[in-house]
Amino acid sequence: MSTDRGGPDRSVRTAGADGGWLAWASAGCPLSADGFGDAACVSVRADHALVIVIDGLGHGALAEHAAEEALESFSSLDPTTAQVSSVMNALHERLRPTRGAAILLGIIDAADGVAEFMSIGNIEASIWQAGIKSRRIPSVGGTIGYMMSQPELFRVRIRPGDVLVAGTDGMRSAFLGVPPAAQPADRFARALLADWARTSDDALCLVVRLLETQ
16 A cells, blocks of 8 residues: 555655664654654663654644654653653653643663553554564553643563554554564554554554564
8 A cells, every 4th residue: 555645745754773672663644734743763772772652732833843842852861761750751841831742652671671661642552572462552641741640650571573563543543453574664664654544633653673683
């Protein structure tokens, strides 16, 4: 299926990196040319990675502004020392002047084989383990920057070969049921976007694959 979702205003935007012990990719497309309120990023340092998926409330320029504020705050963090709950609280304060956002935040510690996540709002995510077992990451209602619920910390053992898949509410929920197989992160992210993105909202999906290392 084509990733062109109806003309130049629906063009696909991608990001990602591949190397070391982790590969990640995001693929998304805005509802219109007015702005793109969905964003994702993975910051890697040594054997730690910090993961974020953002869905600015609504769409257009104001949603994009909220996402940009969250990304700017995220970019200053050190994955080796960041704590999920503290970062989420800091994002909540940073986004107060904006319309707010749904956010999934995670820290992956490859050395200890552990990942921790918190999710507030309409971000859906799961972790595929051994390519066949999917564990859903819980999310609670709320909007970062406006009204933040107290989410539980989701902690899971991880190992090479595991794949994190996450998406904003512009993705139909069935995307979480698609096994990642062995395809590269960027190809899988684009395929999910092409097959499962709604045409009524900004849409974005993120794929993070833990790699085998020598």
